[in-house]
Amino acid sequence: MSIIVMKFGGTSVADIDCIKNVANKVAAQYKKNKKIIVVVSAMSGTTNNLIDLTRQVSKVSNSPEYDVVVSSGEQVTAGLLSIALNSQEIPSRSFMGWQIPVLTDNTFSKANIAEISIDVLMQSLNRNEIAVIPGFQGVTDENQITTLGRGGSDTSAVAIASALNAKRCDIYTDVDGIYTADPRMVPKAKKLDKISYEEMLEMASQGAKVLQTRSVALAMKYKLKIKVLSSFENKEGTLVLHEDEIMEKKNVSGIAFSLDEAKLTVIGIPDKPGQASILFKSLGLKAINVDMIAQSSSANKSATDLSFTVPKNELEEAINTIKSVQKKIGFKSIISDRDVAKISVIGIGMKTQAGVAQKMFDILAEKNINLKVISTSEIKISVLIEAAYMELAARSLHTAFELDES
Numbered sequence: 001m002s003i004i005v006m007k008f009g010g011t012s013v014a015d016i017d018c019i020k021n022v023a024n025k026v027a028a029q030y031k032k033n034k035k036i037i038v039v040v041s042a043m044s045g046t047t048n049n050l051i052d053l054t055r056q057v058s059k060v061s062n063s064p065e066y067d068v069v070v071s072s073g074e075q076v077t078a079g080l081l082s083i084a085l086n087s088q089e090i091p092s093r094s095f096m097g098w099q100i101p102v103l104t105d106n107t108f109s110k111a112n113i114a115e116i117s118i119d120v121l122m123q124s125l126n127r128n129e130i131a132v133i134p135g136f137q138g139v140t141d142e143n144q145i146t147t148l149g150r151g152g153s154d155t156s157a158v159a160i161a162s163a164l165n166a167k168r169c170d171i172y173t174d175v176d177g178i179y180t181a182d183p184r185m186v187p188k189a190k191k192l193d194k195i196s197y198e199e200m201l202e203m204a205s206q207g208a209k210v211l212q213t214r215s216v217a218l219a220m221k222y223k224l225k226i227k228v229l230s231s232f233e234n235k236e237g238t239l240v241l242h243e244d245e246i247m248e249k250k251n252v253s254g255i256a257f258s259l260d261e262a263k264l265t266v267i268g269i270p271d272k273p274g275q276a277s278i279l280f281k282s283l284g285l286k287a288i289n290v291d292m293i294a295q296s297s298s299a300n301k302s303a304t305d306l307s308f309t310v311p312k313n314e315l316e317e318a319i320n321t322i323k324s325v326q327k328k329i330g331f332k333s334i335i336s337d338r339d340v341a342k343i344s345v346i347g348i349g350m351k352t353q354a355g356v357a358q359k360m361f362d363i364l365a366e367k368n369i370n371l372k373v374i375s376t377s378e379i380k381i382s383v384l385i386e387a388a389y390m391e392l393a394a395r396s397l398h399t400a401f402e403l404d405e406s
């Protein structure tokens, strides 16, 4: 019998009634298929509260003790769900990350999973128990608790499913699947039956918040099917799978947008080899993710300006980091802009069809929206615009690329 991993997000376990609802869903699945592993998030809002508590003591967020505090929300929901299952006479017990163990590196607050031992979980399955695992947490080989970054319980679930060679990882959330765009911003968005790993990866990293980006990359690597579905409604959901299993490859399958990035411009970088390397290496050492990059030559030609985006919540740290290499690089100044939005159009059909970028730029030009930075990949075009135009841009592009619900 094949194993299914069921993962429940924060809104699905938001209070005791929700946890009882989850227990019923898990129990129903257990009656069909005994081989189930459950991964849970913390109750919605809990992780934010825990982070806030640490901030009241210290601003440092990448210390081991920060992870001790922040990982605790998931322990509570894992225990509560097991209690709820046991009270229905269903054998279940919880296993914390360190008890399995889910081994990670020591990048506290955004650790990477290195290895998951399956012995403890296989024994639990063989006892016909339902193992409930708190997502988001792991342990280093020096026995320190770690967390996997915001939204990391998706990655826990996918990693555990891959390690166990599960048939599928079902991610239960508060939406009933993946949409062509976030329906709260684009009311005409449509639910997709299927989406390829690559598209989902772009959607997730460009701002669609349903799945943590790393979870999608991991699923793609191990060819593990993910199903995204609602905890509250009995609807089909969306399958995330290999593009070969999708017949109709659209030019544009979805539009993503995000206000999570800020733009930095480093002005007057002496124009010689190795400068970008020093700059981005310094950010990389602090684990600050750089996304869009554009370089232009300054008026005096011997220097260049470099613009790029970083997560808004890491802007200050990014500025300080870059200032620390100012002498080495010899740039003049640095300016930042928080008032930006990134809009991306995504589709695997772009691999073979030209003209998508042109169409995107035409539509934004018609609406008089200025482009600050552009970046592309094989299946994605992203532009950075003034934040105030995000909704207009998203809706116009959604209509123009024929994604609207008819």
Ligand code: ASP
Pocket: 009, 010, 041, 042, 047, 048, 073, 135, 136, 149, 150, 151, 152, 153, 154
């Ligand atoms: N509780 C963690 C967070 O809020 C992890 C998760 O829910 O995936 O980021």
Ligand code: MG
Pocket: 009, 010, 151, 154, 210, 212
């Ligand atoms: Mg989540």
